[in-house]
Amino acid sequence: xxxxxSTALPGDPVNExxxxxxxxxxxxxxxxxxxxxxxDLEVRRGSVTCVIGPSGSGKSTLLRCINLLEPPTAGRIxxxxxxxxxxxxxxxxxxxxxRIGMVFQQFNLFPHKSALENVCLAQETVxxxxxxxxxxxxxxxxxxxxxxxxxxxxxxxLSGGQQQRVAIARALAMEPHVMLFDEVTSALDxxxxxxxxxxxxxxxxEGMTMIVVTHEMGFARGVADEVMFMxxxxxxxxxxxxxxxxxxxxxxxxxxxxxVLEH
Amino acid sequence: xxxxxxxYFDFGLMRDEFGPVLDGFWYTLKLSIFAGILxxxxxxxxxxxxxxxxxxxxPVRALAIAYIDVFRGIPLLLVILLVSxxxxxxxxxxxxxxIPREIGVPDWLGQPSPFWYGIIALTLTYGAYMAEVxxxxxxxxxxxxxxxxxxxxxxxxxxxxxxxxxxxxxxVIPPLLNDYIxxxxxxxxVSFLGLIEVVQAGFDFQSETGNGSxxxxxxxxxxxxxxxxxxxxxxxIAKQQKKTGRGGETPPPQPTGLAGAGAPAA
Numbered sequence: 001x002x003x004x005x006s007t008a009l010p011g012d013p014v015n016e017x018x019x020x021x022x023x024x025x026x027x028x029x030x031x032x033x034x035x036x037x038x039x040d041l042e043v044r045r046g047s048v049t050c051v052i053g054p055s056g057s058g059k060s061t062l063l064r065c066i067n068l069l070e071p072p073t074a075g076r077i078x079x080x081x082x083x084x085x086x087x088x089x090x091x092x093x094x095x096x097x098x099r100i101g102m103v104f105q106q107f108n109l110f111p112h113k114s115a116l117e118n119v120c121l122a123q124e125t126v127x128x129x130x131x132x133x134x135x136x137x138x139x140x141x142x143x144x145x146x147x148x149x150x151x152x153x154x155x156x157x158l159s160g161g162q163q164q165r166v167a168i169a170r171a172l173a174m175e176p177h178v179m180l181f182d183e184v185t186s187a188l189d190x191x192x193x194x195x196x197x198x199x200x201x202x203x204x205x206e207g208m209t210m211i212v213v214t215h216e217m218g219f220a221r222g223v224a225d226e227v228m229f230m231x232x233x234x235x236x237x238x239x240x241x242x243x244x245x246x247x248x249x250x251x252x253x254x255x256x257x258x259x260v261l262e263h
Numbered sequence: 264x265x266x267x268x269x270x271y272f273d274f275g276l277m278r279d280e281f282g283p284v285l286d287g288f289w290y291t292l293k294l295s296i297f298a299g300i301l302x303x304x305x306x307x308x309x310x311x312x313x314x315x316x317x318x319x320x321x322p323v324r325a326l327a328i329a330y331i332d333v334f335r336g337i338p339l340l341l342v343i344l345l346v347s348x349x350x351x352x353x354x355x356x357x358x359x360x361x362i363p364r365e366i367g368v369p370d371w372l373g374q375p376s377p378f379w380y381g382i383i384a385l386t387l388t389y390g391a392y393m394a395e396v397x398x399x400x401x402x403x404x405x406x407x408x409x410x411x412x413x414x415x416x417x418x419x420x421x422x423x424x425x426x427x428x429x430x431x432x433x434x435v436i437p438p439l440l441n442d443y444i445x446x447x448x449x450x451x452x453v454s455f456l457g458l459i460e461v462v463q464a465g466f467d468f469q470s471e472t473g474n475g476s477x478x479x480x481x482x483x484x485x486x487x488x489x490x491x492x493x494x495x496x497x498x499x500i501a502k503q504q505k506k507t508g509r510g511g512e513t514p515p516p517q518p519t520g521l522a523g524a525g526a527p528a529a
Binding site for chain 1: 405407408412414415416417426433
């Protein structure tokens with residue numbers, strides 16, 4: 001795993017074993033439906049973890065458990081030395097979410113706010129930044145994702161790729177320590193996928209810790225430090241991208257990759 | 264035909280009775296503006312209470328639902344009579360003076376107590392109707408909006424205030440206006456407490472003279488307000504439909520037409 005390119009912020013706590021995020025035997029049930037069946041995962045600061053697998057395998061639920069949008073039914077999640085699955089106060093949940101940014105498949109931009117306001121809102125309400133500070137931060141971030149000329153556009157005037165880049169800027173504005181990407185290019189027209197992946201690649205190169213659920217095998221191959229194949233709520237196989245994508249050992253992984261890569 | 268013209272459209276009589284009818288209509292307007300604003304606010308409070316998350320707020324949600332069910336399910340007239348009876352007697356020696364007289368028999372802003380009883384009753388009832396309209400709006404905001412706000416670290420309250428409620432309100436302005444039209448017409452029920460609003464003023468004249476022209480004058484005054492409002496509602500709906508047709512977001516909940524507004528479905 002490539003640790004030396006990490007921008008590990010000095011002073012930020014890590015778990016005892018040096019990981020920033022650790023999942024132990026995480027389970028999630030919706031009624032009788034077992035969506036996650038004991039997932040173990042360890043993420044080092046500055047690493048990029050790609051999660052692949054068929055739909056319904058629990059990949060999205062895994063991400064949603066990590067930032068507690070769906071509280072796990074069982075198991076432990078430790079983030080920066082603190083167990084976040086313990087019975088925590090609501091404030092603490094909000095604090096955790098602020099440190100763990102998330103980007104969604106459907107963008108989920110606030111349609112009644114301009115690009116700039118989308119990036120400013122949580123800075124002002126959650127981080128108590130004053131309007132001018134939030135604005136200059138938002139302008140810088142939007143420029144960084146290539147949208148410096150779209151500050152005052154409303155989401156319905158932006159393409160899917162542009163909306164998704166605003167969503168990334170919005171998450172980055174909170175200065176998260178980990179970013180979760182949930183199939184962020186799946187709802188995009190093919191010609192718009194690249195502009196979003198480029199932003200993500202750049203982010204990875206700058207040392208952001210990322211967990212990326214994706215069907216973009218090219219991205220996984222080129223950017224990931226670790227690739228995990230998930231099926232039926234479990235991690236079937238994990239390893240370096242070239243191992244998993246080129247020489248999978250498990251039958252289920254082979255079958256899935258056969259279906260995905262033959263296109 | 265002459266009979267109809269003479270008894271309902273006697274413009275001379277209308278001119279003579281214009282003063283009292285207009286005075287009555289002024290009450291109608293004041294009632295509907297005060298009660299309208301208060302029910303818009305009270306309805307929003309009820310709707311938000313109803314959406315509070317988690318087990319801890321279960322009792323609050325249950326209370327809000329019970330309140331809405333009760334006040335949507337009983338006639339406004341009954342609420343008006345109960346409010347005036349309760350407040351009036353609770354402030355009197357008969358009721359043990361459990362509330363101060365200034366509250367039990369209010370005369371704030373120089374308005375008579377039936378006026379305030381009417382406003383309280385209209386707000387209690389229409390708050391419940393409007394809470395249901397807001398709820399439809401809140402539920403029409405995609406779940407992803409709340410999740411995106413929460414994922415940024417915003418609390419449930421902050422997410423509701425900055426993200427969900429503004430979008431919900433935008434979606435339900437037409438049905439809220441419809442309820443407002445209904446409320447405005449229902450202010451006539453306050454006449455049961457002796458307040459001479461526009462309907463009572465017209466009816467008093469008809470009782471004296473057997474001529475309904477003053478009532479027709481009242482109807483005309485209502486229509487001057489309600490028809491433009493109905494047109495505004497139509498236009499807003501058309502605008503929203505155009506937008507959803509293009510943008511592909513969730514369509515707003517459809518309000519009932521003006522015809523249905525007189526008796527909002529319980």
